[in-house]
Amino acid sequence: MSARHAFRSVPGRISLTIARVATFSTHAAVPGAGAATSTILAGPVRPSRCSAQYKLVASVAPALSPAHRLGPLHQARPIANTHTPTTIMAAPAFTVYYWPGKGRAENVRLILEAAGVLYENKYPGDDWAAEKPTTPFGQLPVLLMTDDKSKQLMQLAQSAAIVRFLARKFNLVAEDPLDAALADSVFEHSIEVSNKIIRLVWLTPKEEKPAEIEKFKQEVVPAFIKAQTAILEKNGNKGIYAGKKMTYVEIAAYNTIDEINTLIPGTVTATTAPALWKVHELVANNANIKAYLASPRRHEM
């Protein structure tokens, strides 16, 4: 898995898709022809060694409907690459398309990291105004991936839908449906709090911020701690909301706790919210998450 750690989140990297092909023959790109078409390489490509199984291709935007049309998104761009060439043994199956920050994409990245799944980051460039209408709802984050059935590149929008999809795919959900539902309600609650923080940080006029932050501290935080603590205590106070294992819900709670503590340092701690802090520690000490948190892949804000 060393190739995975060689990836860096460098803005302006080529967003390439590596298609697994049975032979090295090349065919002209035919939209909808299936997996075995290799296509035009546009722009400079950094040198790499591919295993016999993989061929490097850059996808020509497939002929999809307007809702999923990628337009310029997946065309190769020139890279200003100052990093050592990396060995590409396997391609990322997922691209997290979002601004260069945590925001609404961080839960998506945390899930992928926890699952040990390779992914790339892609950031909007100067052409965001042109790319925006090619996304399903004109918003980011969007998860770019290949549809297993059609073999076409596709976009999945809406951070919560992306998180739930990846969680199920990589078994980061509780097994019992009612446990999963209870945990899902906690996820909804954590996201509500995160949304309030995003509004506070990015959408509140500067002069109103101090009052709003104080209000958040006095009203939202205690309610958040109280509600989630009750649920955690009911499940044995082991840092897990329902069932027995770490899931997307604990991961999202970790992220919300982190956001709260970034906004108002020292708010959620082992002393002020011991049950919640256990969630924080459970996630932070997960081997894959721990490695991620120490890596340069993590965005600062």
Added chain:
Amino acid sequence: MASPAYTVYYWQIKGRGEMIRLVLEAAGVAYENKYPKEWATEKASLPFGQLPALLITDPKTKQTTTLAQSAAIVRYLARKYNLVAADPLDFAVADSIFESAVDATNAMIKVVWGTPEAEKPAALEKFNTEVLPSFIKAHTAFLEKNGNKGIYVGNKLTYVELTIFNIINELNTLIPDAITAKTAPALWKVRETVANHDKIKAYLASPRLHSK
């Protein structure tokens, strides 16, 4: 195994409870409504101090579980009663459409309940010229991609169509003729598909339907 007993615990209106009721009705599953009587006390006993909640009573043990958060409730019931797309990726795409409906609902709630009276006309205008067209455009694209048959993904009615049916009604209450056969034909087909579903049709004609 015997069916659990369900109670939809919410105000005596449609609001955020309605999509839960629609899922239960479409599934042909019996439920009761429970309305708050002394909200101040009852609020403290709820998981997040909010409604709706779904009370699920196990027929054998008689134990009641309280499930909160309307979206979590809807997804739970939808999965249980097979009102979901079978394929996980189809499910995810439909789920993203559900999320966008939640966004639109929240934007609407903000205009109606979260804007000072003086600022309302401007907020409503902004909703009408920005949020609504964007909503119609995005949803129409999905619906047309799936053959413009009033279903977002695949072939069967799911919790997503039920949710959109509900939000179309809400939008039209806020802004008359916001979504019609003329202004948003693909979305209108969703409305018609749900309204003509035999169980929903019966529900809409029944006294179980809340008037507001």
